[in-house]
Amino acid sequence: MAGYFTPHLDPMPAAVPPPVGTVTHANRRSRVLVPSSLACLSTLPTVNLTAGCLHGCVYCYARAYSGYPGDGVAVLYEDLPQRLERELSRAKSRPHAVYFSPSSDLFQPHPDIQRCAEEVLEILFRHRVGVVFLTKGAIAEASMRLLETHAGLVQAQVGLLSTDAALASTFEPGAASPPARLEQMRRLVAAGIPTVARVDPILPGISDGDEAFDRLFRAVRDTGVRDASAGILYTRPGIVAGLRRASGSMASRVPAMLSRFPGERNMGLRGAGTTVIALPEQERMQIIERVSRHAIEHGIRLRVCACKNADIASGTCGIAGAWRRPMRSHQLTLSL
Secondary structure, three states, X not given: OOOOOOOOOOOOOOOOOOOOOXXXXXXXXXXXXXXXXXXXXXXXXXXXXXEOOOOOOOOOHHHHOOXXXXXXXXXXXXXXXXXXXXXXXXXXXXXXXXXXXXXXXXXXXXXXXXXXXXXXHHXXXXXXXXXXXXXXXXXXXXXXXXXXXXXXXXXXXXEOOOOOHHHHHHHOOOOOXXXXXXXXXXXXXXXXXXXXXXXXXXXXXXXXXXXXXXXXHHHHHHHOOOEEEEEEOOEOHHHHHHHHOOOOOOHHXXXXXXXXXXXXXXXXXXXXXXXXXXXOHHXXXXXXXXXXXXXXXXXXXXXXXXXXXXXXXXOOOOOOOOEEOOOOXXXXXXXX
């Protein structure tokens, strides 16, 4: 389609990328299991292994947080596994599942973070606590085997902005390549783990073309994934600053994209008590119609989160999963 890039794939998926940025270590000063203010995460406690994230996604909303440590920096809470063990052991009622991660990523490209992720997963599975995670990273083999072994306690969501390598390297410079993420999705599905492709954020005028959506959902379908969720980019001053610092072959498209956003803060995030700058309603509706049509054409069930689009959508994007407790048993199973 005229005006949009032509997506392409890298040749072969890579292993965990080499370390990118700086990791510092600190002790946790608060509880590990933290409730979220977002309506779609209100049913689960959430966990962040780090403050900051080495994926460096230039559109990340966490850039607007007061505790954001800066670009290329992640603060690893090295005592988090021990604190998590104590919280679970002392709890009168353990959570049925937890969510990773509201403002970072469980699988970042650094060995210390990957080892911590593995240890935390081991603790949760030992306590029979389910895990819902959203990642754009490369899952280390040890953690992948843990997930496969405990498939009944896992729901996976893999962020996939595009199948285009140039776009991914511009907007998600430290994340796993699109082919690596697709291969992980294929492996998670093969293990019997319910897996969702999270197409979020859609970048207006950059990743929302018909050809781009067709290639994206064709690739998702080929992994065996049949569910997806979608969200459209919104901005705040911190996010705008990150986008303007983007480098790479696709960075020249950023000014035109930002010019489409109105200057005032015009939309509230459901449950978050804050406002953001969103595209005009009609433009968002057109994008949602287009992404929904292409998902359906490839046999993909698509959800649009109402937390980010309260004026035009209802329901949830399913980010917290759908869990139930069987009667007379502490074993957790997924209910899709």
